[in-house]
Amino acid sequence: FIVLLGPSGCGKTTTLRCIAGLESASEGRILFDGQPVERLSPKQRNVAMVFQFVSLYPHLSVAENIAFPLRARGERGPGVRQKVNEIAKTFDLTDALSRRPSALPPGAWQKAALARAVVREPKVLLLDEPLSAIDERFREEMRWELRHIQKELGTTTFHVTHDQREAMSLADRVVLMRDGEVVQEGTPAALYDRPVDLFAAQFIGSPSMNLMQGAVDGGALTVAGQPISVPEDTAHKVAQAVASKDVTVGIRPQDVTLADHADTPAIEAEIVAVSSSGRDRQMDFRVGESVHKGFAPPGKANVGARTRMALPPDKLLFFGPDGRRVEV
Numbered sequence: 001f002i003v004l005l006g007p008s009g010c011g012k013t014t015t016l017r018c019i020a021g022l023e024s025a026s027e028g029r030i031l032f033d034g035q036p037v038e039r040l041s042p043k044q045r046n047v048a049m050v051f052q053f054v055s056l057y058p059h060l061s062v063a064e065n066i067a068f069p070l071r072a073r074g075e076r077g078p079g080v081r082q083k084v085n086e087i088a089k090t091f092d093l094t095d096a097l098s099r100r101p102s103a104l105p106p107g108a109w110q111k112a113a114l115a116r117a118v119v120r121e122p123k124v125l126l127l128d129e130p131l132s133a134i135d136e137r138f139r140e141e142m143r144w145e146l147r148h149i150q151k152e153l154g155t156t157t158f159h160v161t162h163d164q165r166e167a168m169s170l171a172d173r174v175v176l177m178r179d180g181e182v183v184q185e186g187t188p189a190a191l192y193d194r195p196v197d198l199f200a201a202q203f204i205g206s207p208s209m210n211l212m213q214g215a216v217d218g219g220a221l222t223v224a225g226q227p228i229s230v231p232e233d234t235a236h237k238v239a240q241a242v243a244s245k246d247v248t249v250g251i252r253p254q255d256v257t258l259a260d261h262a263d264t265p266a267i268e269a270e271i272v273a274v275s276s277s278g279r280d281r282q283m284d285f286r287v288g289e290s291v292h293k294g295f296a297p298p299g300k301a302n303v304g305a306r307t308r309m310a311l312p313p314d315k316l317l318f319f320g321p322d323g324r325r326v327e328v
Contacts, residue, residue, distance in 0.1 A: 001147070001150050001151075001157050001171055002156075002158050002173050003160075003166075003171035003173070003175070004159070004177060005167040005175065005176050005177065006176060006203075007162060007178065007203075010178050010179060011177055011179075011181075014180075015177075016126050019047065020045070020047050020126055024038075025038065032123055046122050047122050047126055048117035048120070048126065049127075050113050050114055050127050051130070052132055054109045054130070055113075056112055057101075058100065058101055060101075062093060062097050062098070062104070065101065065112060066097075066112065066116045067083075067119070068116060069116060069117075069119060070084075073120070085097075090149060090153070091112075091114065091115045092111070092145075096108060107134060110134065113130070114130070122155065123155075124155070124157070125156070125157040125158070128160045129161055130146075130159075131143065131146070132163070143166060147170050164206065165206055171187075172187070174186065174191050176200055183197065184196045184200050191204050192205060194317075194325070195317070196325055197324050207282070209251065209252055210250065210251050210252070212248070212249045212250075212287065213290075214246070215245045216238045216242070216247055219235045221234075221249075223267055224267060224287040224288050226268060228265050228311060229265045230265065231313060234313065234328045237326070238318045242320040247321075248319040248323075249317070249318060250316070251311055251312075251317065253293035255315040256293070256294030256310065256311065257309075257310055258307055258310065259308035259309065259310040264308070265311055266308040266311060267287060267309055267311060268287075269287045269292075270304070271284070271304065272285060272286050272291060272303065272304075274301050274303055281295060281297065282295055283295070283296050
C-alpha cells in the first residue's frame with residue numbers, strides 16, 4: 001500500500017495517471033512485476049482507478065454496478081454472480097446489493113466503487129483521493145476499512161492524498177512529493193522520525209514539528225540563545241556537518257513537556273495558551289519571539305507561567321542552512 005503524499009499541484013495525480021497509462025511519462029520507466037508497460041494501453045496494463053468523486057450508475061443496483069466491468073469484458077452466467085457475491089462479502093455490501101446507489105448510507109458509495117474496481121482482479125489499484133469527499137466523522141472508519149480490505153485482497157495499491165494523517169495511517173510506504181519531485185520515500189515511521197529536510201519535517205506530523213533557531217560551537221549547543229546539554233559527540237558531528245555555526249533545531253510537540261528535574265536538558269519559556277484534546281493537554285509556549293507547542297499532564301501547565309521546557313537530547317533533530325537534516 002503506497003501513498004503519494006504532498007501539497008496540491010506537486011504531481012501526485014499526474015504520477016498516478018502515468019501509472020494508469022492515461023498520461024505519457026516524459027522520462028523514467030514504469031514496470032509491473034519487472035516488466036515495462038510504457039507502451040501498453042490502460043486496458044492492457046490491467047489497472048483499476050477510483051477517483052475523488054465516485055461515479056456509480058444511478059439506474060443500476062449495487063450488484064449490477066459491481067458486475068458492470070465483468071459484463072463489459074464479456075463474462076456471463078453464474079460465474080459473474082459468484083464473483084459479485086464474494087467481493088460484496090469482502091466489502092460488507094451483501095445487504096446492499098439490491099439497492100440503488102441513491103439509497104446507500106454514507107461511505108457505502110466509496111465501498112461500492114472500490115468493489116467495482118477490484119472485482120476484475122487488477123494488477124494495480126489506483127486511488128485518487130477517494131476519501132476526501134466523505135464527512136470527517138465517517139472518514140476515520142473508511143480509512144480503517146480501506147486498510148483492512150487492501151490487506152485482505154493483497155492488491156498493490158497507489159493512493160493519492162494531501163492529508164498526512166491519512167497517509168500515515170494507511171501506507172506501508174509513503175512517497176512525499178513537492179514540485180514534481182520525490183522529497184522522501186519510506187515507511188511512515190521513517191518519515192516521521194527521520195525527515196530528510198525541513199519541508200518533510202513540517203509536512204509530516206500533527207501538530208507540526210517545532211523548529212527553533214540554534215547555534216553550535218564545538219561541543220556546545222544553544223537553542224533560542226539558551227545553552228542546552230547534549231552529548232558532546234552529537235554537537236561535534238553537527239558542527240562538522242554545517243558550514244556555519246547556525247542550525248535549525250527540530251523536535252516533535254509530543255516530545256516536549258515540562259521539565260521535572262533541575263538537571264533535565266531544558267529551556268526557559270512562557271506558557272501562552274493551554275487546550276485539551278481528549279486526554280491530551282496541549283500547550284503553546286513562547287521562546288523569544290517564537291511560539292511553539294508541547295504537551296503536559298492535566299493541571300501542570302498554567303497560562304502566563306514562566307517554566308522550563310524539557311527538550312530530550314535523543315529527540316532533537318538538526319538541520320543545516322540548506323534545510324537538510326544532519327545525521328548524528
